Amino acid sequence: MNPEAKVPAFPEAAAVAESGPAHSVDRIMAVAYELFSTRGVRDVGVNELIERSGVAKATFYRHFPSKDSLVFAFLEQRDKQWTMNGILSEARRRGSTPQEQLLAIFDVFGEWFLREDFEACSFVRVMLEMGPAHPLGQASIDYLAKIRGHVQAVAEEAGLVRPEEFARSLLILMKGSVIQAVEGDMLAAERARQMAVWLIGHHSG
Structure with a gap:
């Protein structure tokens, strides 16, 4: 790295x-x-x-x-620019192995949390604002599932056992660290990274 x-x-x-x-x-x-x-x-x-x-x-x-049609377009743009280019691609670039890439997600988060324009996760925000039954809430859930799918793919590359279960657990750490950073905990990413190390060990064959 x-x-x-x-x-x-x-x-x-x-x-x-x-x-x-x-x-x-x-x-x-x-x-x-x-x-x-x-x-x-x-x-x-x-x-x-x-x-x-x-x-x-x-x-x-x-x-x-309609306003909703603009929000749908925003969510799509957010997925491309924030999820793919801002988080996952950068984590991939930083890690030389799949396990390092999984942990690098929290290194990227840690720097993001310190930015003056840190704005939390729009998918979680919209899901909570609109509710899961609303089309915008469901779209947000779908984008979060897409993130989980990317994590699962890296977990499979790393040879982790029960990769789907791992991805769901890592997403808990990812979303939780974002929320805790919003609360003002600037070490949230570091704390989540430490738990991710344990989680990877737990899912290693």
Whole structure:
């Protein structure tokens, strides 16, 4: 592992806007990413999204017929940029073996927790806000299951026994450390990493 490696910056509105032409949909998505990831869904209204995006109401609704449709697009973007590029890819890069890659998740978390723009897990936030019966809540559950699937795949590469059970347990540590960091425990990732070491040992053949 490279000790000087830094956790990649999670996209802010400006960064997202720079990813393509300054079309109205890009501006809407950039603002939505910033607001939904930091404040959740219910606290953000359509009028604020339109005003911050600088687009006409008709333009907004042409791209996104409802607020929920924009939240669905946000969750998809969050999965690509935060889960895949920000967490899992970075953990893969840091670990030279599958077991090291599993533990590196918490190294990445630890740096993320110290960032001024640390905004917790949007999937958990939306799931709790909307409830599991709501389509947005179910979508969030699906994205969390997708994360668990990635963890399970690495566990299988590591030769761990009962990899599905392991992945479910590691996700408890991952989500728990995020919540504890929100509470102000800046050592939450380190504590979770220590428990992950035990968990890997428990599932080793």
